[in-house]
Amino acid sequence: MSIAHLSTPLATSYTAASDPSTPSAQAPAADTAPALPQAHIRAVPEGTEARGFVLYVGIDEGKAEGDHTNLGSIVAQIKALVAQIAPSSETYAAVALAPRGAGGRDVDVVRLALQDPAALAKHRQTPDAPADRARDGVVIDLSRKRLLLDNEPANLTYKEFELLQYLVLREGRTIERTELISSLWNSSDEEIPNERTIDVHVRRLRSKLGDYEDIVRTVRGVGYRFDRHADVSVRQTSTPSPDLF
Structure with missing residues (x-):
């Protein structure tokens, strides 16, 4: 080892x-070696081989x-x-x-x-970046309905933040897709997702989480779960939320 x-x-x-x-x-003979799919291989220096x-x-x-x-x-x-x-x-x-x-x-x-x-x-640090700059991590501010990534606000829609908040308030529990739909959408909404399109909403949320996308974790065959890392901070409201249990 x-x-x-x-x-x-x-x-x-x-x-x-x-x-x-x-x-x-x-190594196969030169005249029988199969052609490599060049479209899927990055350019390499001449005289080298995969x-x-x-x-x-x-x-x-x-x-x-x-x-x-x-x-x-x-x-x-x-x-x-x-x-x-x-x-x-x-x-x-x-x-x-x-x-x-x-x-x-x-x-x-x-x-x-x-x-x-x-x-x-x-x-590696870029030349114009402070050498001692550290990542600030994720701040999920439930009281102000905002998300900060490395101290920069993330542009979440209202529904995207609701989705994130629902998972955060049930930390450690896997939430089924049907529960997300029934809890976050109602008959007055213009578009109500089904179990397949809810994945699209989660994908959009993850894309806005950037390097921290894995705080929203897929549990195969079940649904989604919030995973709190050491660099994730959740700010609760001053009074108990009716959504918290």
């Missing part, structure tokens, strides 16, 4: 599993448990699928670690921990 450290304190990674027993892939790929999976143990699985099982199933599709392939898995309660999107933590070049470039 090897441990890799990043220059940033946000995350580290350790090798979770490797499969040295898998036979090495044999030797594999990386799939970043962002999920912590708590979310995996909510999906009735665990990280070890996910890794094992992915490795088994790859072996079934391409028996000559080799696989190598690593798990990203971050300080407990660090917050942020799981997949971004994984990419930083495993030193993905694009993620590292995005993480």
